Amino acid sequence: MAPSLPKVDPLTIWLSIKEIKLEALIDTGSTYSIISGSVFKDLQKGKGFYVNSLNTRTQAMTANGTYMNFQKQIKLHFKILHLSWTFPFFVSDSLPVAVVLGLDFVDHSKMVINAAQRKITFSFDTTLIINQFQDQSTQPNIEPTHTAPTLGENLNTKQKHILKNLLQQYPDTITPCLGKTNLISYTIRITTNKIVRSKPFHYAPPKLKELNSHIKDLLSKGIIRPSDSPYSSPAFLVPKKNGKSRMVVDYRLINKMVELENTPMPTVESAFQYLGKASHFSHLDLVSAYNQIPLDENSKKYTAFVTSTGCYEYNYLPFGLASGGMVLANLLDKVFGDIKFKFLFVYFDDLVVFSNSFNEHVQHLKIVLDRLRDAGLTVSPEKMVVASPRIEFLGHIFHNGKISLIPDRSKPIDSYPTPKNLKQLS
CATH class of the missing domain: 2.40.70.10 (Acid Proteases)
Structure with missing residues (x-):
């Protein structure tokens, strides 16, 4: 039996x-x-x-x-x-x-x-x-563990309800977790066979502990892996505005050998042309944008970096590589090429949806979120502003068809003493 x-x-x-x-x-x-x-x-x-x-x-x-x-x-x-x-x-x-x-x-x-x-x-x-x-x-009512997107001022109850229902449809897109695009895998092209090898920067024990904490986090997320590459660049810490730090790799020697992409880059001036007349704005920020772009397996060795505790390499496009901005721009062109400047302005990892009415804006925002989801990309809920009548972007305030400098940016100009002679003017 x-x-x-x-x-x-x-x-x-x-x-x-x-x-x-x-x-x-x-x-x-x-x-x-x-x-x-x-x-x-x-x-x-x-x-x-x-x-x-x-x-x-x-x-x-x-x-x-x-x-x-x-x-x-x-x-x-x-x-x-x-x-x-x-x-x-x-x-x-x-x-x-x-x-x-x-x-x-x-x-x-x-x-x-x-x-x-x-x-x-x-x-x-x-x-x-x-x-x-x-x-x-x-089970207890479970709420999202991350900060929700900020809804714009002066929205009525019905408009807030419409936006919340829309945003709830994209839990896998509006999240602090890293996405991974399915559209491209970047190949780093090198112009010479020269091997570049650097020594690690030395840090006092507290800073070294901080650096190792960053490495542990990157390893746990699969962004980096241990490496035996013959190439190596030194890693270091950069302070952030909130008092914390981020790890950056000094790729200056590698960058001299990297073949750049032929992709047009966005300009600040073009933002004035397209955003200046809109009345509704949404601002989306890609989560660690470079790290959402996978690297070709053969390219990973060029991203290797060294610390006093080991050598690692990136599985995804690292910040600091000379071609990074162009690779990101190329990806976003694939995702948004036909709607750029119609109702979307793209500036590196910042996406601004702009429209002339609320109903139009909801439609535009849905199109952008659908495309992000299809591309496997994620945006930060904490940094997301939705359907606002004003937006602070690139050092300027865009509001009701008017453009002005952010007050903190204009203060040095406003407080500068008026020249009294030609010498002071020069």
């Missing part, structure tokens, strides 16, 4: 579609996400979702090896806790459960499943942990 296998409960999670609460099966063996025909009929009583009647029969294999046929696909907006997505589901009359979240949604949402511990989390916010795949109403 064969030994009986222990019973393993399926992995489920609760989600909300409008006022309807449903238990969804998480099935990575299913290629697609599916909703039952009976639930679809209940949803049809309301409005607000797109139904696509398929011209040809679509077939998918489930985890148990059986095939299902679909003739309809619907796009649904749903929530798991405070997170929300708009995602397509096939409709099946033979589905034995209410909802299946398939491999397509698991990949799209960056869901991380720990079946052994009966937990899930999301790679864009690993501090959010959903336990036991139970009804989340039995």
